[in-house]
Amino acid sequence: MSAIDDLTRELRRLPGIGAKTALRLAFHMIKGPREDMRRLAGALTDVAERIHPCPRCGNYCSADVCSVCRDPSRDRSVICVVEEAYEVGAIERTGQYGGLFHVLGGRLSPLDGVGPGQLDIEGLLDRVSNQEEKPKEVILATNASVEGEATAVYLETLLRPHDLRITRLARGIPVGSDLEYVDGTTIAEALAGRRRVGGGRA
Incomplete structure (x- = not known):
């Protein structure tokens, strides 16, 4: 060859x-x-x-810890959960979010052989169980697709016992779209209008 x-x-x-x-x-x-x-x-x-995954959040970086996790000015009471690392950049570009992130590394998709064991769900549960750095809110920013919604519902079930405010991005993001391709204004509006999972506003 x-x-x-x-x-x-x-x-x-x-x-x-x-x-x-x-x-x-x-x-x-x-x-x-x-x-x-x-x-x-x-x-x-x-x-x-x-380049390697940040040991705390899963975002890619060249240092021991990514720039978001080591930034002392970030709001550590909020964790935004995304499917892929490139979606961190999409949210950061809005300039409207100052909390931390957690990268799952994908979304639940049984047809593609992606189950909970292939995602960094355990890392997220470890973070919300840490009494010293326990967040007050987790934003489920999975994509507005069938798989993304299923992933959000699954995570909500696991997070519910941890006494957290669990929110989902508002529906300004079109169903079936990926955050990577959504403009910054729409993402910012979705963050501002995020809803509490299970009913009510954030």
């Missing part, structure tokens, strides 16, 4: 990249300046060697 085949095969492993797109990307790289390819290879190597 040639180097081009190897590159194409690896590109096909990326989300949304099919065989034809992978081949076009491969030849685009080959036709471009060699220095561009070296920079890309260097960036990938750097990420592979330096």
Whole structure:
């Protein structure tokens, strides 16, 4: 197998990249300046060697603890639970949230073989059980999809005994959409209008 085949095969492993797109990307790289390819290879190597999940929240970082968790100005009484690490950035860009995060690493999807054991649910339960840093509120910011809603309902069941305010983002976010693709204003409004799970306003 040639180097081009190897590159194409690896590109096909990326989300949304099919065989034809992978081949076009491969030849685009080959036709471009060699220095561009070296920079890309260097960036990938750097990420592979330096980036890891934050041991507290699951967000990706290069330090021992991510910048959010080590920021003393963050409101530690609130934890916002998201499915994926890139959704932390979507919420941060609104400038309307100053609490902490917890990244699940996905959402419940039995058809895809993703159950509770594949998500960092135990880490979340450990955080809400910690009497020294116990939050007062947990915001369930899973996506407005069937799987996201199922994940939120499951988490609510587990969190209910911990004497917390459990809230869900308001319905300003369209059903079926991912936070990554929602504009900052809509996310900010959803945060402001979040509702208490089980009825009532936050």
